Amino acid sequence: MLRQNKKRRKDILTSDFIGNTPIRRCDYLSSKYNTNIFIKEEFHNPGMSSKDRPALFMIEEAIRKGKIEPGGTFVEASSGNTGYGLAMIAREMGYASKIFVSKSCSSEKVEILKSVGAAVEICENSNGLHDFYSTQFRAQSYAANNSNCYFTNQYYNSSNIKAHYKTTGPEIWQQMKGEVTHFIAGIGTGGTISGVGRFLKEKNKNINIWGLEPTGSILSHFLTYRTLPTEYEKFEPIEGIGRTFIPGSLDINCVDKIFQIGIADSKSAAQEYKNATGFLIGFSSAALVAMLEAHINSLAFKQTDIIVVLFPDHGSRYMSKLYSKNEIVNEKSKVI
Ligand SMILES: Cc1ncc(COP(=O)(O)O)c(C=O)c1O
Structure with missing residues (x-):
C-alpha cells in the first residue's frame, strides 16, 4: 500500500514510502511490567530502519543547496543503517555512495550495503573525527580529497534531528492521540531522541524522554555533569548506539x-x-528490552503510564550476532 505520495508524478520512488510506520501495543512487555508499552516499529521503512528518515532529509538538503552535482557520490560514516538508507535513496536519485563502517558492523549489513551498489570500507572504530582510524575521519577525508563527493555527516548534520522532529515526533503524537507519558530510544548520533524529544516536549513538557547507551559510552556522564569523563570504562559496542565523543x-x-x-x-x-x-x-x-528488565525498579512505571519505545531496525540484520548461533545450539541439543 502506498503510505505517502506527496507529489503527483508518474514514477513512485522508494523514498515516498519512508515514514508513517506503525505503533503496536506490546502485550508481552505491558503485562510483564503491569503498564502500557507501545513499540514504534521503524523496521517498516523501505530500508528497514529509522535511519531512512535522516538519510532522505540529508540527501534532499544537499541537492537543494547545490552541495553535490548530479552523478556525484554521497559519503557517510555509519553503523550500517544510515548507510543503507543513503545508498538506496542515492541510487534511485542517480547518485553513487561510499559508506565507511566500523569492524563491529554485522556481516549482513555489509552485504546489504554492497547489494544496493554502495562502495564499502571497513575501519577500525567509530570514535569520531579526531581519530585517524575512525569511520568519521576516513569519510570526511575521502569526501575532501575526491571530486563531487558530499559527506552527509549524520553526527553533525542538523537535518538528522530535523527528520525526526518533522516526521517521527509528529507521527507518535498523532498515533497516540497525545496520550504518551514516556518516550524511550537508544542514542547513537542523538538524532532520534533529540528530534522526537524536542517535538514531544513542545507538546507536553512533562513527557519523560529517556535514552539508552551501552556500558562504557559517555553520554549519561555528559548528561549528568556536562563534561567529558576523566577516565573511560571499556566500551561495549552495540551496533548503532553509544559513543566515546559527544x-x-x-x-x-x-x-x-x-x-x-x-x-x-x-x-x-x-x-x-x-x-x-x-x-x-x-x-x-534488544538493548532497550534488556534495559526495561535491568532498571525496572528505578523506572517506577505506573499502571496508567503510556510508554512508547522506538525499535529502530529488525533482527534479520543480526542473525549472525543474535540468533543463528543459538539456533544451532538448540538444534544440537535437540539431536542429543
Ligand atoms: C540500530 C540502531 N539503533 C539505534 C540508533 C541510534 O539512533 P540515532 O543515531 O538517531 O541516535 C541507530 C543509529 O544508527 C541504529 O542504527
Whole structure:
C-alpha cells in the first residue's frame, strides 16, 4: 500500500514510502511490567530502519543547496543503517555512495550495503573525527580529497534531528492521540531522541524522554555533569548506539535520563523476546528490552503510564550476532 505520495508524478520512488510506520501495543512487555508499552516499529521503512528518515532529509538538503552535482557520490560514516538508507535513496536519485563502517558492523549489513551498489570500507572504530582510524575521519577525508563527493555527516548534520522532529515526533503524537507519558530510544548520533524529544516536549513538557547507551559510552556522564569523563570504562559496542565523543546531533537538553546496558543482557533479551513473541528484534531494540528488565525498579512505571519505545531496525540484520548461533545450539541439543 502506498503510505505517502506527496507529489503527483508518474514514477513512485522508494523514498515516498519512508515514514508513517506503525505503533503496536506490546502485550508481552505491558503485562510483564503491569503498564502500557507501545513499540514504534521503524523496521517498516523501505530500508528497514529509522535511519531512512535522516538519510532522505540529508540527501534532499544537499541537492537543494547545490552541495553535490548530479552523478556525484554521497559519503557517510555509519553503523550500517544510515548507510543503507543513503545508498538506496542515492541510487534511485542517480547518485553513487561510499559508506565507511566500523569492524563491529554485522556481516549482513555489509552485504546489504554492497547489494544496493554502495562502495564499502571497513575501519577500525567509530570514535569520531579526531581519530585517524575512525569511520568519521576516513569519510570526511575521502569526501575532501575526491571530486563531487558530499559527506552527509549524520553526527553533525542538523537535518538528522530535523527528520525526526518533522516526521517521527509528529507521527507518535498523532498515533497516540497525545496520550504518551514516556518516550524511550537508544542514542547513537542523538538524532532520534533529540528530534522526537524536542517535538514531544513542545507538546507536553512533562513527557519523560529517556535514552539508552551501552556500558562504557559517555553520554549519561555528559548528561549528568556536562563534561567529558576523566577516565573511560571499556566500551561495549552495540551496533548503532553509544559513543566515546559527544555528537553534535545530540541535543542533551531534550533528554531527561540516560540508562546503560551491557552486551550480554541485550543478547539474552533478544532470545527471550523472540521466545515470548516470535519477533526477531534488532540489537539496539534488544538493548532497550534488556534495559526495561535491568532498571525496572528505578523506572517506577505506573499502571496508567503510556510508554512508547522506538525499535529502530529488525533482527534479520543480526542473525549472525543474535540468533543463528543459538539456533544451532538448540538444534544440537535437540539431536542429543
Ligand atoms: C540500530 C540502531 N539503533 C539505534 C540508533 C541510534 O539512533 P540515532 O543515531 O538517531 O541516535 C541507530 C543509529 O544508527 C541504529 O542504527
